[in-house]
Amino acid sequence: MRWLSDAAVDHLRSVADRPDLGGTPYELAEPIARGGMGTVYRARDRRLDRDVALKVMNAPAPAPGEVERMRDEARILARLEHPGIVPVHDLGTLPDGRLFYVMKLVRGRRLDEATADAPLHARLRTFERICEAVAFAHAQGVVHRDLKPENVMVGPFGEVLVLDWGVARWLAGSGRAESHGTVLGTPGYMPPEQARGETDRIDERADVYALGAVLQFLLSSEGESGAPRALEAICAHARALHPDDRYTSVSELAAEVERFLAALPVHAYPEGPLERVARLAAKYRTPLLLVAAYLLMRTVLALVARV
Amino acid sequence: MVQAVGSPDPETRRRAFEALVAAYWKPVYKYLRLKWRASEADAEDLTQGFFARALEKGFFDRFDPGRARFRTYLRACLDGFVANERKSAHRFKRGGGAEHVGLDFAGAEAELGRQGAPAGGDMEEYFHREWVRSLFGRAVEALRRRCAEAGKRVPFALFERYDLDGSDAARRPSYAELAREMGLPETQVTNHLAWARREFRRLVLETLEEATGSEEEFRAEARRLLGIDPP
Numbered sequence: 001m002r003w004l005s006d007a008a009v010d011h012l013r014s015v016a017d018r019p020d021l022g023g024t025p026y027e028l029a030e031p032i033a034r035g036g037m038g039t040v041y042r043a044r045d046r047r048l049d050r051d052v053a054l055k056v057m058n059a060p061a062p063a064p065g066e067v068e069r070m071r072d073e074a075r076i077l078a079r080l081e082h083p084g085i086v087p088v089h090d091l092g093t094l095p096d097g098r099l100f101y102v103m104k105l106v107r108g109r110r111l112d113e114a115t116a117d118a119p120l121h122a123r124l125r126t127f128e129r130i131c132e133a134v135a136f137a138h139a140q141g142v143v144h145r146d147l148k149p150e151n152v153m154v155g156p157f158g159e160v161l162v163l164d165w166g167v168a169r170w171l172a173g174s175g176r177a178e179s180h181g182t183v184l185g186t187p188g189y190m191p192p193e194q195a196r197g198e199t200d201r202i203d204e205r206a207d208v209y210a211l212g213a214v215l216q217f218l219l220s221s222e223g224e225s226g227a228p229r230a231l232e233a234i235c236a237h238a239r240a241l242h243p244d245d246r247y248t249s250v251s252e253l254a255a256e257v258e259r260f261l262a263a264l265p266v267h268a269y270p271e272g273p274l275e276r277v278a279r280l281a282a283k284y285r286t287p288l289l290l291v292a293a294y295l296l297m298r299t300v301l302a303l304v305a306r307v
Numbered sequence: 308m309v310q311a312v313g314s315p316d317p318e319t320r321r322r323a324f325e326a327l328v329a330a331y332w333k334p335v336y337k338y339l340r341l342k343w344r345a346s347e348a349d350a351e352d353l354t355q356g357f358f359a360r361a362l363e364k365g366f367f368d369r370f371d372p373g374r375a376r377f378r379t380y381l382r383a384c385l386d387g388f389v390a391n392e393r394k395s396a397h398r399f400k401r402g403g404g405a406e407h408v409g410l411d412f413a414g415a416e417a418e419l420g421r422q423g424a425p426a427g428g429d430m431e432e433y434f435h436r437e438w439v440r441s442l443f444g445r446a447v448e449a450l451r452r453r454c455a456e457a458g459k460r461v462p463f464a465l466f467e468r469y470d471l472d473g474s475d476a477a478r479r480p481s482y483a484e485l486a487r488e489m490g491l492p493e494t495q496v497t498n499h500l501a502w503a504r505r506e507f508r509r510l511v512l513e514t515l516e517e518a519t520g521s522e523e524e525f526r527a528e529a530r531r532l533l534g535i536d537p538p
Contacts (some may be wrong), residue, residue, distance in 0.1 A: 001411070001443050004417055007475050009436075012443050013532065015470050016508045022501045058530065 056100040074101035086132025114154035131158040131254035147210035212238025233269035334437035377520030398431035421501035
């Protein structure tokens with residue numbers, strides 16, 4: 001029997017693991033991301049001569065329920081036609097029986113990398129675009145359930161794509177919902193009801209909670225002065241422990257952030273009189289400066305006339 | 308396959324046992340040489356003796372998939388067997404009716420010479436690594452036989468050049484070089500390679516299924532072996 005060196009064993013391992021796309025119009029390139037259920041590769045669509053992202057199940061012998069989950073994921077994505085959600089082009093089965101689906105290849109940077117040096121208002125605009133995509137999914141009856149900075153890509157023109165709908169579920173119930181007690185999601189971003197596996201209690205407000213955590217993440221680079229209190233209050237309201245205490249929808253959360261950007265009072269934060277003056281001063285800074293400049297000029301002119 | 312070792316049908320029992328010996332003898336031999344510091348002759352005797360005793364005493368019939376992986380269980384049985392053998396200072400006699408012919412001990416010894424001792428001295432990891440090496444080696448041999456039987460000389464030659472000789476990326480030829488070498492269009496090179504790799508993957512899983520103790524263990528090992536789930 002032929003001697004296999006450690007390098008040969010490692011290489012053969014990758015060979016055995018690498019999906020065979022024989023019989024499909026795709027050519028496999030390098031892996032892009034690897035998850036618990038599937039791996040995403042860059043691939044070439046020979047028919048259309050373009051690069052795509054191809055997600056394939058990890059194991060030829062998947063655990064029970066995994067095939068259904070991945071098929072659901074592809075179908076959910078196919079239903080969500082929105083500029084902020086990665087479109088699905090194809091769904092199929094490899095010669096070894098593994099399910100795969102093909103998506104648009106996303107070019108850009110992850111939210112955490114893309115916003116590291118961006119000013120606050122730019123980060124908040126990005127956040128609003130994430131909210132738009134998630135609100136659209138909710139309107140279609142889908143909850144994402146794993147929103148976090150790693151699952152958002154920001155393109156070169158500031159466009160936002162929400163990725164990884166692997167644990168998303170139909171709000172109305174797909175008939176294949178996982179049993180009570182199943183915990184899927186990311187600690188720190190999932191609400192208490194999701195962490196406890198209370199799957200029947202999970203609705204849009206689970207994503208509101210996660211988006212609150214994403215907003216908190218976007219504010220974390222505000223330095224020593226800290227984020228504005230109104231924004232901190234919006235985060236806290238979105239991340240309330242009980243779903244009834246959160247914003248009832250993602251649109252409501254986005255509207256709060258929009259109010260902040262427009263220097264309007266936000267519902268989550270009752271401001272004091274001084275804060276009100278400061279906010280109004282910030283809001284009307286340009287006209288106030290013009291008036292001040294005008295008054296100053298008049299004063300100077302009056303003084304000059306006296307001399 | 309492990310469960311078939313306890314089958315009431317002697318033929319099923321024999322085939323299952325032979326498959327187990329084929330999957331595990333080499334890791335067992337190397338483990339005995341390194342962990343138990345057995346001499347070559349002792350390691351050969353102990354390897355033969357261990358499998359003979361396992362068959363005789365039904366070691367593997369008592370395996371409970373709910374408690375451990377089969378590989379772990381087998382290693383525990385082996386450690387117990389060697390400790391007993393040494394205590395009673397009783398060497399298992401060779402040729403006692405249960406000797407397995409065709410075990411290439413000289414080949415295993417040559418491999419040991421090339422490999423040296425495991426880094427860090429972690430014998431569990433070492434046993435696992437050897438088990439994977441043996442499994443892949445058997446799958447490569449099965450692929451060689453399958454290609455010879457099916458008249459698929461070219462796909463195996465390509466697999467050998469690209470995936471076995473070229474396992475070191477620096478020495479791996481390009482598809483274009485292979486195409487020139489074999490006088491084939493490049494698309495045929497990739498098609499043949501894809502076929503060989505598909506067969507190889509199937510044979511790895513087939514070999515793995517023989518060497519694991521339950522459907523669940525097979526699934527878990529398939530994932531671990533293919534580098535997907537963390538150990």
